[in-house]
Amino acid sequence: MKTLLRLALATLLALPGTVLRAESLDKLIPDCAEILGRMKREDILNMDLVKEAKGIVILNVTGFSIGIGGSGGDGILMSKTDKGWSGPVAITTDGGTLGIDVGGTDNDIVILLMNNGAVSKWAAGEHFGSSSASAVMGPKGGAAVDATMKTRDFNVYIWNKGAKLGVNFGGFDVNINNEGNANYYDRPLISAKDILNHVAEVPESKKAAMARIYDLLK
Amino acid sequence: MKNTLFTLMALCMALPLSGHSQNSDSLNIAGDQSASMNKLDDLMGRAQKRLSYIMTNLGELSDNNDANNNFDKFKENLEDLVGIRSDIKDRAERVRELQGQRIAAWTKEVSGMTDKDMRKLTNDQIDAAKADFDALDKQMREVGGDANDLTALLQDLQKYYASSFSPDSIKTSQPMVQKALAAAQEMLKDTDALRDSINKSKKKVKGTAGGA
Numbered sequence: 001m002k003t004l005l006r007l008a009l010a011t012l013l014a015l016p017g018t019v020l021r022a023e024s025l026d027k028l029i030p031d032c033a034e035i036l037g038r039m040k041r042e043d044i045l046n047m048d049l050v051k052e053a054k055g056i057v058i059l060n061v062t063g064f065s066i067g068i069g070g071s072g073g074d075g076i077l078m079s080k081t082d083k084g085w086s087g088p089v090a091i092t093t094d095g096g097t098l099g100i101d102v103g104g105t106d107n108d109i110v111i112l113l114m115n116n117g118a119v120s121k122w123a124a125g126e127h128f129g130s131s132s133a134s135a136v137m138g139p140k141g142g143a144a145v146d147a148t149m150k151t152r153d154f155n156v157y158i159w160n161k162g163a164k165l166g167v168n169f170g171g172f173d174v175n176i177n178n179e180g181n182a183n184y185y186d187r188p189l190i191s192a193k194d195i196l197n198h199v200a201e202v203p204e205s206k207k208a209a210m211a212r213i214y215d216l217l218k
Numbered sequence: 219m220k221n222t223l224f225t226l227m228a229l230c231m232a233l234p235l236s237g238h239s240q241n242s243d244s245l246n247i248a249g250d251q252s253a254s255m256n257k258l259d260d261l262m263g264r265a266q267k268r269l270s271y272i273m274t275n276l277g278e279l280s281d282n283n284d285a286n287n288n289f290d291k292f293k294e295n296l297e298d299l300v301g302i303r304s305d306i307k308d309r310a311e312r313v314r315e316l317q318g319q320r321i322a323a324w325t326k327e328v329s330g331m332t333d334k335d336m337r338k339l340t341n342d343q344i345d346a347a348k349a350d351f352d353a354l355d356k357q358m359r360e361v362g363g364d365a366n367d368l369t370a371l372l373q374d375l376q377k378y379y380a381s382s383f384s385p386d387s388i389k390t391s392q393p394m395v396q397k398a399l400a401a402a403q404e405m406l407k408d409t410d411a412l413r414d415s416i417n418k419s420k421k422k423v424k425g426t427a428g429g430a
Contacts, residue, residue, distance in 0.1 A: 026271070026274045027271075029270065030266065030267040030270035030271065031267070033266070033270070033406075034263050034266070034267065037263075037410055037413070040414075041410075041413060041414050041417050042417070186283075203277075203281075204277070204281070205274070205277030205278055205280060205281045205283070206274060206277055207277075208273045208277060208399040208400075208402060208403045209270045209271075209273040209274045209277070211403045211406070211407075212266075212270065212403075212406045212407070212410070215406075215407050215410070216410065
């Protein structure tokens with residue numbers, strides 16, 4: 001009985017960090033479009049810098065009290081090649097302090113990946129140590145873009161119910177949501193690399209719903 | 219005791235600066251209008267999300283992927299969308315109502331001004347606020363009209379599938395599905411543009427209320 005109780009307690013404690021995440025891409029795409037749309041509308045995102053980016057990550061990260069669930073994020077990763085923006089790769093993030101300054105809050109995050117190396121790191125599902133990448137808050141929409149903004153690995157944008165948080169970036173794992181990607185692209189063994197390199201394209205039946213993200217990235 | 223008196227005095231001196239009661243009627247209404255525009259924006263976001271789901275359901279249904287399940291989800295999402303649209307209509311009406319009240323209150327306040335130049339300056343501001351809202355209202359009505367057409371088409375598709383649901387009937391309906399998907403895609407884009415206008419207009423309304 002005691003063991004059962006312990007198990008139930010452990011499950012409850014683990015819930016916020018796990019069960020609430022790993023959404024299907026069909027659900028993630030409208031959510032990410034909403035995040036992107038808001039950041040564009042509020043003039044938070046610098047669209048000149050978006051044009052220079054080689055990739056983008058759009059995430060909703062939920063933080064919980066330290067020691068209980070850490071923080072968990074759910075979102076998409078896309079790359080930009082000569083063919084344009086790729087299809088979405090479903091990802092999750094675990095642990096660390098990705099934009100979380102205060103526990104128990106929702107943070108919408110857009111990360112502009114400024115070089116192919118940064119895109120590859122995310123696509124490989126790496127662990128990001130606290131000093132593994134140069135990341136700072138990206139310049140506000142309309143601000144002039146300079147060379148340093150283009151050459152750093154990431155430009156980070158965070159929205160938290162209107163409050164701007166400082167960049168608190170590191171110590172988190174990126175996981176590729178293989179199941180979500182397989183279901184969306186209807187290809188069981190699809191890899192993030194295939195999606196990002198346009199080897200796998202967005203299925204015809206999903207194109208209309210995905211068009212909003214492409215429109216917002218213009 | 220002295221400390222308490224000082225604190226009380228400091229509080230009394232601070233009150234007029236922070237108190238909402240100092241605002242004129244038009245500024246108080248502007249605050250309500252801005253809050254109402256926020257709610258309208260939120261509802262539009264919810265409608266966009268629901269429409270995206272519908273587009274996916276239609277796409278999957280057309281590919282004959284788990285057609286029955288996707289038709290059930292399509293019906294549920296359409297029902298939700300119709301509900302949200304009704305809330306949007308009510309909220310848009312409320313925003314219009316508050317605009318009317320705000321302009322009326324503002325106009326009344328101007329009539330109390332004695333200086334001719336001051337009256338002109340304020341009347342010009344009122345005219346600009348009217349013109350700004352008229353442009354937004356026109357855009358809202360245009361998007362609303364397109365949304366009516368799209369909802370009617372989606373409801374017709376639902377009726378069609380309810381009476382004839384087979385791989386053949388799904389195939390036959392493809393031109394209409396493609397028409398609905400194209401219209402939905404356009405609707406998402408137009409709604410993003412409208413939300414952008416609402417946001418800009420809200421900031422102007424809030425500006426008259428003294429906040430950014």
